[in-house]
Amino acid sequence: MSNKKRLKPIQLPHLIQGSEEWHQFRSLGLGSSDAGVISGLMPEAWDGFYSLKLQRVQGVKKYFSPEKELVIQRGQDMEEEARQAYMEVSGIKVEPACFIHPEREWQRASLDGIDAAWETILEIKCSGEKVYNKVAIDLKIPNYYIAQMMHQLATVPTAKRAHFWMYDDIRGGVLMELLPDPDFINELVEREAWFWKALKENRRIYSGMLGTPIKIKHDYKVLYNSEQEKLDAMKPEGAEPQTEPTQQDLYDSEAMTEV
Numbered sequence: 016m017s018n019k020k021r022l023k024p025i026q027l028p029h030l031i032q033g034s035e036e037w038h039q040f041r042s043l044g045l046g047s048s049d050a051g052v053i054s055g056l057m058p059e060a061w062d063g064f065y066s067l068k069l070q071r072v073q074g075v076k077k078y079f080s081p082e083k084e085l086v087i088q089r090g091q092d093m094e095e096e097a098r099q100a101y102m103e104v105s106g107i108k109v110e111p112a113c114f115i116h117p118e119r120e121w122q123r124a125s126l127d128g129i130d131a132a133w134e135t136i137l138e139i140k141c142s143g144e145k146v147y148n149k150v151a152i153d154l155k156i157p158n159y160y161i162a163q164m165m166h167q168l169a170t171v172p173t174a175k176r177a178h179f180w181m182y183d184d185i186r187g188g189v190l191m192e193l194l195p196d197p198d199f200i201n202e203l204v205e206r207e208a209w210f211w212k213a214l215k216e217n218r219r220i221y222s223g224m225l226g227t228p229i230k231i232k233h234d235y236k237v238l239y240n241s242e243q244e245k246l247d248a249m250k251p252e253g254a255e256p257q258t259e260p261t262q263q264d265l266y267d268s269e270a271m272t273e274v
Contacts, residue, residue, distance in 0.1 A: 024171045025115040032091065040113060044121035045207050050166035051159030053206050055228030093141045097182035098128055101137060104190055104239050109137045116170045121211045124170040133173040138164050140181050150181040151189045151242040161193065161231055168195045169204055187241025194234050202229050
């Protein structure tokens with residue numbers, strides 16, 4: 016392991032999201048919410064490279080529909096409840112915190128939670144039904160969220176893992192563990208450094224300048240899933256586990272339905 020991996024990040028006092036101090040902290044560098052765009056993994060319909068520049072340079076506020084604003088506000092309102100639920104499920108005590116990378120002053124992260132050893136990062140999402148189902152049923156973390164967490168892991172070099180906690184106050188939660196991907200992180204940091212330099216020099220920026228989206232290995236695993244627990248509880252006692260049909264089963268089924 017290199018010495019850089021053991022470098023400790025600079026911790027700031029926790030800043031309340033949306034406060035004047037928080038916006039000041041964010042304006043002096045790039046945060047995890049910028050990583051989805053810079054990595055090329057944010058759907059273009061949601062946000063683009065050029066619009067990110069406008070937000071950063073001119074302070075143009077990102078537009079959300081009234082429905083999306085409600086979802087965002089709900090997520091913010093539920094964050095503390097979600098954090099408490101995560102700690103009950105995982106057994107890990109975390110606190111929200113803000114960090115700056117020890118060598119790259121522009122690289123910043125406002126974390127929903129981190130443990131006392133600075134080894135486990137928590138990312139909380141209280142999304143709408145569509146995204147919740149993608150995580151709970153399809154068991155997939157959206158790529159732009161992976162980019163966010165890779166940025167966080169890059170900003171806090173002591174971190175060994177990121178915990179993705181999709182939470183709903185009625186349906187429960189889904190906990191997944193994401194491990195650092197050095198190749199992804201190196202490419203992301205390189206792109207972010209270029210983007211930040213271009214911003215400071217007020218250079219022209221447009222979508223596609225950094226090439227194709229960074230490849231993801233999807234190196235994560237499910238640690239807890241309330242949806243699966245509900246399904247298991249509904250199974251009758253002694254029920255045989257479901258298995259995939261064999262080729263012979265399919266053949267017999269087709270033969271029985273022939274006329």
